[in-house]
Amino acid sequence: MSWDQLPILISGAGIAGLLTAQALKRLEIPFIIFDRDESVSSRGQGWGITLHWALNDFLSLLPENIQHKVFKCQVLEDFHLNDSGNFVYINAGTANSLVHIPPSKRLRVRREQIRKTLLEGIDVNWSCKTMEVRATDAEVTVLCENGRTFTGKLLIGAEGSNSATRRFTNPDNYQLYDLPVRFLGSTVILTHEEYEEVSKHFDSLLFQGTIPSNDTFFWFSLLSSPAHNGTNFYECQVNFSWNCPNKTAEKFDTVEDKINVIKRVSSGLNENLMFLRDKMVAASDRFMEIRLSDWPYADFDDKQGKIILIGDACHAMVMYRGEAGNHAIADVKLFIDLLEKCRKQEISWPEMIRAYKDDVKARAGPAVLLSRQACLDAHNWEKLKDFQLNKSPLLALRKK
């Protein structure tokens, strides 16, 4: 197959798609990348992502000028130079820590900013939503909602957890599995004094825990500091999630419903943390509800080597181990290494696809289930407290 004729198609300009585009650009392999959104900022997905075990792979796939900028995306300026933070998991009823582990090498970045950084030098076709895919022996064609079509030698489905390409590769099992847990978070503003207080007692970047009497999960993290915003305020994220075995039985439609539920499921929160809940409830205009669902197969029909899935499209997982983005990066690294071998004719195209599929399934399939277990454990204090801690996947990852 010729390397300069048909391009590689990338459907989805999230972290997985854009990182792939950057790597292909470096290798001078032709590609086309498109996304359903009108622009990079048309959806406010302003959460933080911790890059830990895949950080080195991430940097290695980028040109040098962009590598430097990655460090500017941190939620706390230059934090990597002296990371004094810890992985802190607390009993959120007493505010005592359950585990307190010094971190491994990590970088906590703003997702939106990292995505903008990854866009540099990449020409994305916006407003192109993949609707249909057609594969023949020779090529693959994507039909977009706006009428545009793209034809290439390979389609990389990188559309995140609700992947459109996955409907085509997995017509019988593409649906997500919903966990019996509900999630609501919001962005709150802290003064310097409030932030210092939280930072001193817990951690300057993030900490999390479980309220034993309610089996409710509590999360706090920094999103931006005055240095980034040019204000005197710290923007922080406060999340709650709780067991909800029957989602129709719990009224959760209006803002009032949501506030009532949060107050109920967090009533056992430690009094020193209660101000964070009150601020979270007051910031109802910024409520962010996340559907907690996953897709454990990490396996797909490649249509004779014409399609692969990467990132959340291939292995959507809940964020209780903070690992999904790291797996997305590992997918890209794996694929790019195989592609280089294929171009050098060390392996054939079908061998490349087969090796990619085998490795992703072996690595990410179990990871989805570990994240699912971590989520369930986070809402089960009895288990969490009695369990040999290093065995719960909620806490074990951090011990590496």
Ligand SMILES: Cc1cc2nc3c(=O)[nH]c(=O)nc-3n(C[C@H](O)[C@H](O)[C@H](O)COP(=O)(O)OP(=O)(O)OC[C@H]3O[C@@H](n4cnc5c(N)ncnc54)[C@H](O)[C@@H]3O)c2cc1C
């Ligand atoms: C609240 C939250 C916190 C997280 N924290 C962490 C963390 O700390 N550490 C970590 O490793 N991971 C974390 N993750 C996971 C991480 O954000 C994702 O794994 C990562 O962003 C996945 O990237 P992706 O490129 O696969 O998908 P996405 O980032 O979802 O990107 C998909 C892209 O495809 C586009 N698209 C969708 N449908 C179509 C279509 N039909 N046609 C064309 N384009 C389409 C979308 O517009 C989007 O731009 C977190 C996730 C969430 C929700």
Ligand SMILES: *[C@@H]1O[C@H](CO)[C@@H](O)[C@H](O)[C@H]1NC(C)=O
């Ligand atoms: C809580 O929300 C933040 C948004 O900044 C996100 O980064 C984090 O992963 C969430 N954590 C959990 C476990 O809910």
Ligand SMILES: *[C@@H]1O[C@H](CO)[C@@H](O)[C@H](O)[C@H]1NC(C)=O
């Ligand atoms: C790093 O941070 C620790 C704790 O905050 C501090 O004691 C130490 O002096 C710092 N080191 C440097 C090189 O800044």
Ligand SMILES: *[C@@H]1O[C@H](CO)[C@@H](O)[C@H](O)[C@H]1NC(C)=O
């Ligand atoms: C601070 O920065 C964040 C993230 O870039 C932005 O969304 C927010 O609007 C800013 N807030 C203020 C008060 O300027």
Ligand SMILES: *[C@@H]1O[C@H](CO)[C@@H](O)[C@H](O)[C@H]1NC(C)=O
């Ligand atoms: C869930 O709750 C609704 C409303 O209360 C009820 O009608 C339904 O039977 C419940 N479903 C299950 C599976 O218990």
Ligand SMILES: *[C@@H]1O[C@H](CO)[C@@H](O)[C@H](O)[C@H]1NC(C)=O
């Ligand atoms: C939460 O815990 C408090 C005690 O700490 C208790 O009074 C309350 O009933 C619990 N709420 C729920 C919904 O479990």
Ligand SMILES: CC(=O)N[C@H]1CO[C@H](CO)[C@@H](O)[C@@H]1O
């Ligand atoms: C911004 C833009 O339109 N970029 C690309 C979209 O796809 C075509 C190929 O069909 C490219 O030629 C454009 O550069």
